[in-house]
Amino acid sequence: MTLSNEILTRSPLLDADELEGEIGDIILSSRRGSVIRAAPLDNDHSLPGPLPDYVEHKEGVNQVGKLSAEAVIREYDAAVKEIEALGAELAEAAKKCEAMVAGVHAMVNEIKELAANYREEGKRYFLQIEDCSLMTSEVRTVCETLKKRIAASSSLAA
Numbered sequence: 055m056t057l058s059n060e061i062l063t064r065s066p067l068l069d070a071d072e073l074e075g076e077i078g079d080i081i082l083s084s085r086r087g088s089v090i091r092a093a094p095l096d097n098d099h100s101l102p103g104p105l106p107d108y109v110e111h112k113e114g115v116n117q118v119g120k121l122s123a124e125a126v127i128r129e130y131d132a133a134v135k136e137i138e139a140l141g142a143e144l145a146e147a148a149k150k151c152e153a154m155v156a157g158v159h160a161m162v163n164e165i166k167e168l169a170a171n172y173r174e175e176g177k178r179y180f181l182q183i184e185d186c187s188l189m190t191s192e193v194r195t196v197c198e199t200l201k202k203r204i205a206a207s208s209s210l211a212a
Contacts (some may be wrong), residue, residue: 077122106131 058136109127111120 077118080121081118103128 105124106127111123
């Protein structure tokens with residue numbers, strides 16, 4: 055399955071109801087004293103791995119807000135990477151199309167040249183046939199004239 059098909063058929067990256075439920079579960083669990091985490095947190099209570107360089111936490115945001123924001127930005131960042139990969143795939147497809155179009159243009163020029171050659175060849179045969187027809191008519195005329203002279207000279211000799 056290509057990347058574009060995968061993106062088109064994939065379910066939404068983020069379900070707001072599901073996210074809200076998970077946040078609620080974290081809050082309830084933390085109030086009871088046991089926090090259930092999908093991924094281990096590092097010392098500053100954030101998800102593992104660095105945040106993308108285009109975002110940073112604001113001062114004063116509580117742990118739930120930070121975790122929620124991190125989860126959302128990571129999903130968006132993953133989607134961005136897939137979109138960029140799709141862009142690269144489309145750019146490659148465009149290069150192939152451009153090469154194909156260039157090949158088609160070259161072939162069209164060859165076809166035009168072939169058509170012009172056929173046209174010239176047809177014209178050459180046309181002129182040859184008409185020249186042969188004129189020569190045949192001239193030969194007939196000469197033969198008729200010669201026939202009449204022969205017939206006239208044989209009637210004078212008799």
